[in-house]
Amino acid sequence: AQRVTQPEKLLSVFKGAPVELKCNYSYSGSPELFWYVQYSRQRLQLLLRHISRESIKGFTADLNKGETSFHLKKPFAQEEDSAMYYCALPAGGTSYGKLTFGQGTILTVHP
Amino acid sequence: DGGITQSPKYLFRKEGQNVTLSCEQNLNHDAMYWYRQDPGQGLRLIYYSQIVNDFQKGDIAEGYSVSREKKESFPLTVTSAQKNPTAFYLCASSTLAGTGEQYFGPGTRLTVT
Numbered sequence A: 001a002q003r004v005t006q007p008e009k010l011l012s013v014f015k016g017a018p019v020e021l022k023c024n025y026s027y028s029g030s031p032e033l034f035w036y037v038q039y040s041r042q043r044l045q046l047l048l049r050h051i052s053r054e055s056i057k058g059f060t061a062d063l064n065k066g067e068t069s070f071h072l073k074k075p076f077a078q079e080e081d082s083a084m085y086y087c088a089l090p091a092g093g094t095s096y097g098k099l100t101f102g103q104g105t106i107l108t109v110h111p
Numbered sequence B: 001d002g003g004i005t006q007s008p009k010y011l012f013r014k015e016g017q018n019v020t021l022s023c024e025q026n027l028n029h030d031a032m033y034w035y036r037q038d039p040g041q042g043l044r045l046i047y048y049s050q051i052v053n054d055f056q057k058g059d060i061a062e063g064y065s066v067s068r069e070k071k072e073s074f075p076l077t078v079t080s081a082q083k084n085p086t087a088f089y090l091c092a093s094s095t096l097a098g099t100g101e102q103y104f105g106p107g108t109r110l111t112v113t
Helices: none
Strands: A003-005 A010-014 A019-021 A024-026 A034-038 A045-049 A072-074 A083-090 A099-101 A105-110 B004-007 B010-013 B019-025 B031-038 B042-051 B054-057 B064-066 B076-078 B087-094 B108-112
Touching: A003 A083, A003 A099, A010 A019, A019 A105, A099 B042, B004 B087, B010 B019, B019 B031, B019 B087, B019 B108, B042 B064, B076 B087
Parallel strands: A010 A105, B010 B108
Antiparallel strands: A003 A024, A019 A072, A034 A045, A034 A083, A083 A099, A083 A105, B004 B019, B019 B076, B031 B042, B031 B087, B042 B054, B064 B076, B087 B108
16 A cells, blocks of 8 residues: 655754655655645645656755655755645556645744 | 635534535546545545546545535535544645646634534
């Protein structure tokens, strides 16, 4: 069965510090993976996708098939990055369809 | 503000009552989903539908029912059989091609006492 694990429920950093939110998945093959973000009082929304290889709001995520990881990184955290972050894996590892979400990580960036 | 809407924002019910949560989208998306969000457990899929008049159970479908009579609408009924119904419920929709991005509604917080 597909599984997504985010080992850190809470993560606190200071403004300007690097941040890494961990995500590990279980799926054989080359999966598509997503990071979704939920800012306070806002809807859950897509932050970035593995396949697009974009940097969104300074965040990047690299798929490491050997370690089955898709960690989200930002070199210099900002206070506005404080939010709940979810890693997600689509059914069958494809781009669309039902998603399996991790447990979520609440990131707090202190001034 | 188009997109995907859920109503009401807050819902209170007595134990033993069925309750229906509304989800509507004007994005012309084929697929719609219901998730349940609980602290420390992330989002868990309840039901999903990829076409009108068809839907599939997700990981935690017991105690829930859905219908998909129109492309735009995917209501979720929380029945009295659901053992722990108090939660935040999120509806989402997506295309079945392209980026696969799911668009989420604002959610409904259901409290059953």
